[in-house]
Amino acid sequence: MIELSDVSASYGNVPAINGVTINVGEGEAVGLLGANGAGKSTTLRAISGLVKLTSGAITFLGVDLASLPPHKITELGIAHVPEGRQVFPEMTVNENLEIGSYAPRAKADRASSLDLVYSIFPRLAERRKQLAGTMSGGEQQMLAVGRGLMLKPRLLMLDEPSLGLAPVMCDVTFEKVAEIHKMGTAILLVEQNVSRALTLVQRAYVLESGKVILDGTTAQLAGNKQVQAAYLGI
Amino acid sequence: MLEILAQAVINGLLIGGIYALVSIGVTLIFGVVKIVNFAQGEFVMIGMYISFFLATQFGIDPIVSLAVSMPVLFVIGVLIQHFLIRRVLGLNDLPQIFLTFALSLLIVNLSLMLFTANYRTVHTWYSDEAFRVGGLYIPVAKLVAFVLAMILSGALWIFLHTTDLGKAMRAASQNRDVAQLMGINPNRVFAVALGIALALAGAAGSLLMPFYPAYPLVGQVFVLMAFVAVVLGTLGNVIGALIASLLMGVAESLGIQFIGADSGLIVVFMLLLITLALRPSGLAGGRRR
Ligand SMILES: Nc1ncnc2c1ncn2[C@@H]1O[C@H](COP(=O)(O)OP(=O)(O)O)[C@@H](O)[C@H]1O
Ligand SMILES: [Mg+2]
Numbered sequence: 001m002i003e004l005s006d007v008s009a010s011y012g013n014v015p016a017i018n019g020v021t022i023n024v025g026e027g028e029a030v031g032l033l034g035a036n037g038a039g040k041s042t043t044l045r046a047i048s049g050l051v052k053l054t055s056g057a058i059t060f061l062g063v064d065l066a067s068l069p070p071h072k073i074t075e076l077g078i079a080h081v082p083e084g085r086q087v088f089p090e091m092t093v094n095e096n097l098e099i100g101s102y103a104p105r106a107k108a109d110r111a112s113s114l115d116l117v118y119s120i121f122p123r124l125a126e127r128r129k130q131l132a133g134t135m136s137g138g139e140q141q142m143l144a145v146g147r148g149l150m151l152k153p154r155l156l157m158l159d160e161p162s163l164g165l166a167p168v169m170c171d172v173t174f175e176k177v178a179e180i181h182k183m184g185t186a187i188l189l190v191e192q193n194v195s196r197a198l199t200l201v202q203r204a205y206v207l208e209s210g211k212v213i214l215d216g217t218t219a220q221l222a223g224n225k226q227v228q229a230a231y232l233g234i
Numbered sequence: 235m236l237e238i239l240a241q242a243v244i245n246g247l248l249i250g251g252i253y254a255l256v257s258i259g260v261t262l263i264f265g266v267v268k269i270v271n272f273a274q275g276e277f278v279m280i281g282m283y284i285s286f287f288l289a290t291q292f293g294i295d296p297i298v299s300l301a302v303s304m305p306v307l308f309v310i311g312v313l314i315q316h317f318l319i320r321r322v323l324g325l326n327d328l329p330q331i332f333l334t335f336a337l338s339l340l341i342v343n344l345s346l347m348l349f350t351a352n353y354r355t356v357h358t359w360y361s362d363e364a365f366r367v368g369g370l371y372i373p374v375a376k377l378v379a380f381v382l383a384m385i386l387s388g389a390l391w392i393f394l395h396t397t398d399l400g401k402a403m404r405a406a407s408q409n410r411d412v413a414q415l416m417g418i419n420p421n422r423v424f425a426v427a428l429g430i431a432l433a434l435a436g437a438a439g440s441l442l443m444p445f446y447p448a449y450p451l452v453g454q455v456f457v458l459m460a461f462v463a464v465v466l467g468t469l470g471n472v473i474g475a476l477i478a479s480l481l482m483g484v485a486e487s488l489g490i491q492f493i494g495a496d497s498g499l500i501v502v503f504m505l506l507l508i509t510l511a512l513r514p515s516g517l518a519g520g521r522r523r
Contacts, residue, residue: 050411070414080415088408091401099405102398103417151417 001026001186002047002078002155007056008210009046016042018210019056024155029187031197031204031218033231039210040190041083044157047188048080049073060155075103079153083160083190085144089133093124096132096143100150109152117146120176138169145176149185156180157188162196174200194231198222206231237369242491243484248376250483251383255438256456257463257475258387259431265407265470266427269319269330273338274460275453277307277432280341281439282448283349289356289443296356296443297378300436307436311428319428320421338453345450353447361444379441386437387476390430394472403427407470458499459486462506468516478517481505 003023010016017039024030032040045051047058049070058065065073074080079100087096097117101110118125121142127135132143141161148156158177162170170193178200181187191197197204198218206214206227214224221227256274263271281303285296294302318337322329363374394400406413406423414420438456439448446452463482467474482502489501509517 048415050414069419070411071417071419074415074417082412082415086409086412088405088412090408091404095401095404098398099401099413099416099418102402106417107398147416 002058002060002188004043004047004058005056007043007046007058008054009042009051010054011042011051015054016051016210017046017207020207020210020212022205022212022215024186024188027184027186028203029181029189029201031201032188032190032207033194033197033204033221034192034207035230036192038207040207041159042210043207044080044082044159044188044190047073047157048078071103074151075105077105077151077154078157079148079151079155080157081144081148081159081161083163085137085140087132087135087140087143087147089131091132092129093132093135093143094128096147097124097150100147101152103151106151110150113150113152117149120149120179121146136169138165138172141165141169141173142176145173145180149180153185155186155188157190159190160192161189162191162193170196194227238491239488241370242487244370244372245491246484246487247480248373248380248483249487250480251380252438252442253456253459253463253483254387254476254479255383255434255441257460257467257479258390258472259434260457260460261464261467261470261472261475262390262403262427262434263431264464265472266403267315267319267323267424268410269323270334271431272331272334272457273341273453274431274435275455275457276338276341276345277310277435277453278439278442278456279345279448279450279453280310281307281436282443282446282452283345283354283439284436285440285443286354286356286448289358295358296440297382299443300382300440303436303440304433307432308429311430311432312425314432315425315428316421319424323424342450342453349448349450351450353449355447356443358444373445375444379445382441383438386434387472390434391472393430399423399426459483459502462502466506466509466517471516474516 001024005021007020008015008018020043032043034040042051046053049068053066060076060078063076097114101107101113106113123139124142124146132140145161161173165173174196189197189201198221201218203217204221205212256278260271260274263269284303284306285299288294288299288302289296318333322333360374365372394404402418403423405416406418406420410420459482463478464475467478485501485505486498489498
């Protein structure tokens, strides 16, 4: 449903990704793995329009994204849960979720989406009136994911949802993402925690210095010597 | 003595309401668009002249002419955002500072040319009326201005906290990139922020007209106070700006009463310096609402 072909993007004159070609099919869960600074976040930012492409093309369900501003890309049904959660700290949990369905495609179904998010994350329901900035990292991560779900996304992009979370919260987060995937949402999961990511996705790409150096099914990658040595500590 | 004190506090609160309308606009623009609008006082002046002309040409009461000055200034705000500010966003701070500064100078000089430097006043039937409560004296025009200023501030708060567009503005002020990921068009919320801020300045102008003269440089009186209130109340914080404006009105009034007629601003700026020294991010701390 989404295809990046030969996508490059840079910050100023410094290239961050260089000729990235990846795709995610309907209902698929795909991983984008790699070390810090490999260009994973930049790839997601290129998809959602926050960084402009210097070359290459991105199409989503046949629509060319390169010329669209971020808010129009969101309206197509691509939810981007950014690295470091980035909830709106001075808004309540409920307001954060409401704003997640600001886009016209999601607004009419706000009430049912809220019910769904609160049923997936009962912890958020208990804290509806709490300011998001006063919650724990794990709770903020749930909120960021829930806020993404409020868009009723066709594609949910998650940027290191386990970053900085205690192991228990990390488990919970991955469980919830698996649950969301089972409901039929396509997922593009960025992770440094490769072993965890491979439990969730069907396929993955490995990024290094802004380039895809490996790709394959979960089983292929888990069996790959290079992946084992560099990312799985085997 | 107690009565003099109470009277000074009342005078300060009443004018503080006007300061609040100006400073809330400045803080809203800063919070959402991240620019400092040095021309905010000039839009108060435009609001005053709109009410002045409607009063002298058509006999319309300045309070009633709020219904004209606010929408006119809203539209001016949207146009300024669309045609001027939008072009300097994303650049460094200097073009932004010079843009609103140049706008301020342009408007002042245009009004000197069009309206001359003469003081213009509107005398309404309530301009000299006052309530007397105990020994206290409450001018009707100032009371009306204060009450309407509080109603408008409250309406803005309700807008920001209950409507989608208002929440989108708060979201954009807290994290612009992520706001875009929510489907928020930044140009749209910036235009609305400018529109609302200028409409509030226009309202301040109309509300001043029954008891304050209009002249091309009048905006500077109010913008100075507004900037102090915005810093005291923590940049970008609407409630902070409101409370700080009322405090500053009272501080100024106490200064005039107890130190000397020219000393109001001395007290205000002392308050600012002490606050900045003790709480550099303003009375509301780092919080932005
Ligand atoms: N805002 C930025 N400004 C300049 N360079 C950046 C910025 N963000 C990332 N980079 C650089 O781009 C490269 C890719 O970064 P990023 O996409 O964040 O990697 P990852 O998410 O895989 O850790 C890195 O070299 C990083 O230093
Ligand atoms: Mg990253």
